[in-house]
Amino acid sequence: MDNQVVPPTIPTNPVTPEILAKLRAIVGDRGLLEQDQDIKPFVTDWRGQLSGNAAVVVRPGSTEEVSQVVKLCYDNDIAIVPQGGNTGLMGGATPWPAHTGILLSLGRMNRVIEVDAKSSTMTVEAGCVLQTLQQLAADNDRLLPLSLGAQGSCMIGGNLSTNAGGAQVLHYGNTRSFVLGLEVVLPNGDVWNRLRGLKKDNTGYDLKHLFIGGEGTLGVITKAVIKVWPKPKDVATGWLAIPSVQAAVDLLNESHAASGDTVTSFELMHRLSLDGVFKHVPGTQDPLPHTASRESPWYVLTEWSSARPKPDGGEGMADRMEAFLADMMEQGLVEDAVIAQSEAQSRGMWHIREGHAEASRSEGPALSYDMSVATSKIPEFVTRGDEAARAVLPGIRLSPVGHIGDGNLHYGFKAPEGMTKEQFAQYKPAITRAINDLIRDFGGSISAEHGIGQEKLDELAYYSSPVEMAAMRAIKQALDPKNIMNPGKIIRMMG
Ligand SMILES: Cc1cc2nc3c(=O)[nH]c(=O)nc-3n(C[C@H](O)[C@H](O)[C@H](O)COP(=O)(O)OP(=O)(O)OC[C@H]3O[C@@H](n4cnc5c(N)ncnc54)[C@H](O)[C@@H]3O)c2cc1C
Known part of the structure; x- marks a missing residue:
């Protein structure tokens, strides 16, 4: 989808030469990417549809380094965009064009800390690639039941931050359901360590669930304890x-x-x-x-x-x-x-x-809505959504794909034959309103598994109640009072 969201106001303090020197002192030369051609892949989204800016890409190698980098940014009001494998589909990991701060890539933090096969847990750093962890589980006669098309490059920290779904949610639940413990660097640089593999732990608010699905707006996930299952035979x-x-x-x-x-x-x-x-x-x-x-x-x-x-x-x-x-x-x-x-x-x-996501990059103009409704209502939704879209644009072609077992479809449409991308884009706002209104009327969700990022910033505000938005803002304000942690994603704090 083309980005038609009005950019939010975000903190724009620059990375001065002094701050750059301090960053270098923390992460070393190999932990910094400063040249435009090196930065570009990190500030462009997987689909090649969104691009932003960053003064520098910072690649810490340990939690301690993440903590020092974040503290430096906090003290100087510099915005941070955390990133894992950069496969997210909502622009959450892509900085806004006005971003003058850093992009924090977790890719160097890819160590496995412990595999406890008897407790069925694995403790890992955020930059481990999902497929590597799937293999590690299999080598230990276990199953990590998260599988998605991007598994060869997405990282567990990104999976946690988006509460990724995938093809096995029906049986095992989404990412949230198999995280036992987390370590997170908070926006002021403090390290919150709850890296415990406990299946039962009712000691107050379960804070880990704020960071899971938080899209990097509340802190940087550095480590996780993940539950695994017996390997299917x-x-x-x-x-x-x-x-x-x-x-x-x-x-x-x-x-x-x-x-x-x-x-x-x-x-x-x-x-x-x-x-x-x-x-x-x-x-x-x-x-x-x-x-x-x-x-x-x-x-x-x-x-x-x-x-x-x-x-x-x-x-x-x-x-x-x-x-x-x-x-x-x-x-x-x-x-x-x-x-x-x-x-x-x-x-x-x-x-x-x-292969559907890859194919959709190569196909002609298309739209897709990552929606969910109760599974029993999917057939009626598919019919009525098709009617609603065709009322806006006769000739539009329905082409959904998705996790129907979870009531979640990537409810897609292709442009009428022969229509250009520019012509099709003119119909997008009206089709989006029609489809999202229908999702609301069906009691569904406008983002079942891909999150909000920058693309659904306005849609979330439009469809959420004022009470819900106020609660989310209060949480963001409490944990990130300077709005430096992935600003302008999920919610606008400064307009
Ligand atoms: C081919 C393809 C198929 C896909 N299929 C699915 C699917 O079936 N189900 C599904 O749910 N998604 C799917 N996705 C979307 C995407 O792969 C997932 O959202 C994935 O979990 C993102 O992981 P990542 O490491 O690439 O995160 P990124 O894209 O790097 O980041 C995603 C978000 O998390 C934040 N973030 C990343 N790492 C951290 C961290 N350590 N701490 C704090 N914040 C962090 C970023 O700021 C951003 O907001 C697919 C994508 C592609 C390209």
Whole structure:
């Protein structure tokens, strides 16, 4: 989406040569990037749609260094934008163009402090790449159940700060649900250490939940204790062609019981969106290439997983799924289906699902709304949203994809054939208002998993109650009275 938000007022104290020298004394030469060409990738968002400024990129190597850098900025009223892998989709990690302060990159803080397999916890630094941690968990016969298309470059500190969702929320919950402890550098440089792997701890307010999903506006997450699960030993991955969104919801409900409550993923994709993936993402192939199957409007990727290995000669997950799908075909809820016969086939199916964000970068003009409503209401929402968008722009093409098991769709539209980006952009405000009003009327959320960042700054204020906004401002004011920590993200403090 093009950024049409009026930029907020933010602190603009400069990084003087004296402050730069002090930063160098804290992090050393290798902890500073000062040249424009080195800074540019850090101040441009993943989609290449937003860009901002920073006087310098600071890359601390320890919590102590983060604390000293933040204290220096606090004492001099210098704004800080924390950043992990820079894969966020709402511009939270991208400084505003008026930003004159620092960009704080956590990438050098990538140590694993402890793996406690018996307690099922891992203690890690914020700059660890998600995929590395997934592998670490697997090497210890455990599962870190956070998987998303950006896992090769997003970092756990970013995942925590956005309370990332992904493809396994249905079974394991989102990031918030598997964080046991945090260490955070507060906006004045103090270190808040709650790095404890306790499953039970009712000692006052549970402050960690302010920083999880806080998008770096309340402090810098430096370390975390993460809970992990037993590694699945028997997994079935199915790719289904289905007739309607209602069929997807009905199938999901049927699958819970049929699988013995082992449905770990249930993802919905529209045919138009899939065609974009096959066109733009190398190595993707249609799992159901027959002509008849290609005519289905909707597709589901589902996974059933069990920590128990398939019994020798007994029934495993794939057998159960096969029997279930045969039954569902008879009932007309499934038109065609294939179950992965190998890990490679399963990875191929997931590669398609995870390729949607990449494909949307290469496709023509498009819009996408990261929304959620109660899962049962998704079919009606999809129909009414389509009608509302077409009332603004006849010919607009519906193409959602998403985590329907969580009631969360990336409710997307492609421009009418032949329309330019500039023409399409003129319709965006009216379509956004129509869709977001509908989300409100359905009792849903205008940001299910990507957060607010800079892109939804005004939408959050528009759809939240004054009581809610006042409470958020009070928390921000209490923890960050100088408004230096990722200013102008989530809420405006200075207008
Ligand atoms: C291909 C693709 C697929 C994606 N799929 C999903 C998906 O399925 N589900 C989903 O939820 N998201 C998804 N995303 C969005 C994104 O990957 C997630 O939001 C991810 O959690 C961001 O991690 P990051 O390290 O890149 O954070 P960044 O983009 O660097 O930062 C995100 C926010 O967190 C703050 N931040 C980062 N690190 C810290 C820290 N240590 N302390 C304090 N604040 C910090 C930043 O200031 C910013 O506000 C996808 C993105 C891409 C590109």
